[in-house]
Structures are given as C-alpha cells and as structure tokens.
Amino acid sequence: MTTRPTNAGIRKLSAGMAFAAAAATTIALAPSASASPGDVTVSPSVSGNTITLEVTNNANKRIGCEIFGVKANSTPTASAVVFGYQTPEELGALISPGTSKNVPMRVTAGNPPKPTGSATIPTGTYDIYWGCATITLPPGSVREQFWGTNPPLTNMTPTAGAPVRVTVTGAGPATPEPRSEAPTTPARPTVPRLPGIEIPEQICAPWACYPLPRP
Template sequence: MTTRPMTTRLRKLSAGMGFAAVATLATALAPTASAAPADVIVSPSVAGNAITLKVSNNAAKRIGCEIFGVKADTSPTASGVVFGYQTPEQLGALISPGTSKNVPMRVTAGTPPKPTGSTTIPDGTYDIYWGCATITLPPGTAREQFWGTNPPLTNMTPTAGAPIRVSVPGAGPTAPEPEPETPARPTVPGFPDIEIPEQICAPWACYPVPLP
C-alpha cells in the first residue's frame, strides 16, 4: 500500500486553494457520499500566539484534513494563507473513527508555501478555513465523504457555514499538546515505497493485516 493515493486525495481538498498546485475535486476517484455535519467537528484553542485545532471524528472511517488561516475579512486566496495544517503522508497520521486529535497551526514557509514553519502565529485576527475527507483503504472501495468550509471544498457542499474566527495573541488556558504522529508502518520486503496496510478490505468486511 503506497502513501501516494492517500496524499493525492488529501491535496484534492485544496482545489487550488492550499499550499501547492493541486488537482480539482472534480477528478476524485469515486462518487461522494452524503456527509452528516456533526460527524466531523473542528474547534479552536488559542494560547498566546499558538493556535491548536481539535478535530473530532465521529464518522465511520479515518479522515485526513487540510486547514489554513488568512487575515480576517480577506479573500481566502492561496497567496493570502498565513498558517495552516495538512495531514502528513503517513497512515498513522490519519484520525481514526471515534477519536479526536489536536493539530498545531504552523506558519507557511517555502516555495510553494507549506505549513511547515513556526507554531508562533503573528499577531492579528484570522479566519480559519478547513476541509476533511474520509480515506478508504484500499482506495476506491467506498465512496468518499467530505466536511468543512468553502474553500477548500469548492466543488462540494460545505458542512460548515462560515470560517472560524480567532484573534492572536489570545488569552486563556494553555493550548493542548499536539499528539505525536504514529510511526510509519513497515514496508513490503524488496519494495521500500510500499507500506504494509493496516487492513485489507473486501466489499463485505475488512480484515487486519498482522505485522511480520
């Protein structure tokens, strides 16, 4: 199981809005399923100049997310992105059903800009846009579902009506510590770019794959 299909679908959330040039959602691998707004909930926590978003996954599948912040009351263009978060290209970084994860916002850095810089967000008031998608392994075995704002869900029906407004620096309790990412799974012998999947799914059931 390569990490590439998961990465491709995460980047399709952007539809040109994120941190790199990406494909549009119209080229998604499978039709989308109806998403219940309460299945994925995002809530912010601000402590000083640090912003952490808690992503709660009440859906039936694992999800990956793309989040970005722009100056309040400005058009959410790629050139205006100040900070954000994108699920790393690891299976262990996905948010499992019935769990929550605290993800740190990072200043964008590099060309094209990506959310890899400092967690110290510049002073100001920001609007945070977000999008999360189910990640099905193997790819294409089930319809994908999406949650979030428009953008990044430019070709989808958003489940959140407005971006999240935050001010930095913020007064309040210390922001929760982000959870460490789970190490990448071992790879198939002789194929260093192919990870051993956590499970193999058939249309009727999924079966765990024991590690060697």
C-alpha cells in the same frame, strides 16, 4: 499493507490543497457521498501565539484534513494564507473513528506555500477554513465523504457555513497570584516596654498549662 497505497490515498485528499491554490475552484476535490455535518467538527484553542484545532471524528472511517488561515475578512487566496495544517502522508497521522486529535497550526513557508514553518502565529484576527475527508484503502474503492468549509472543499455543499474566527493576542495563560507568606493568625501582644517579647498563649507549670486570655 504497503506504504504506497496509503500515501496514494492521502494524496488523493490533497488534490484540492488550498495552499497550492486556495481560490482555484477548478481544482476541486472529488464529489462526495452523503455526510452528516455533525460527524466531523472542529474547535479552536489559542494560547499565546499558538493555535491548535481539535478535530473530532464521529464518522465511521479514518479521516485526513487540510486547514488554512487567512487574515479576518480577507479573500482566501493562496497568497493570503498565513498558516495551516495538512495531514502528513502517514497512516498513523489519520484521525480514527470515535477519536479527537489536536492539530497545531504552522506558518506557511516555501513556494508553493506549505504549513511547515514556525508554530508561532503572528498576532492578529484570522478566519480558519478547513476540510476533512474519509480515507479508503485501496484509493477509490469507496466514495469518500467530506466535511468542512468552502474552500478548501470546492464543487460541493459545505457542512460548515462559515470559517472559524480566532484572535491571537500573544498573551500567555494567566499566572496565579503569588501566595502571601504572612502568618494567617494575628501576632500575640508584646510585653509592655519590651516590644520584642510576645506574651505567650499559655503559661505552664510542671503539673499543667493554663491559657492566657487576650487583652
């Protein structure tokens, strides 16, 4: 298998890339074959200022995805995109059937904006739009199936009715409370008028030891 058809197949997915024109409905992904909404799902995870989206592929083919985030309740235009993810043009980057993959969100950079910047997402609340499609080799040999929101998937019925809402607070994971170094058992009473000497728990003779009762 050569690199050229693999790249071509992934580029076909990127024809409607939201980073280039998030609101340009005239640049639409190809019509889709019938797809079950539960075959591809996403689940967000936020830690500190990082966002990861777990993509689960229960379809019967490999998939590639394009994802972008905008400020909550804002129009998903290209100029509004803050961060995102796009499957690299590598066969190994595709998500195989029956597997899940955690994809990191990155700040957009360049012109047109692409998700190649820092993984540190600014504090705020965001709506994440996503789209995934099956990748076939050679390209066009089978009709691709699509899952996700609209946009980035356009000219089709989305399988997800609303974007994923996440809030980035900048707070890291909770740190455990420090363990106390204090003894877990109370101290023995001290000898009267000799506060630095504790009464022992037992007294021993050469033939036996006898416990001393507490007062």
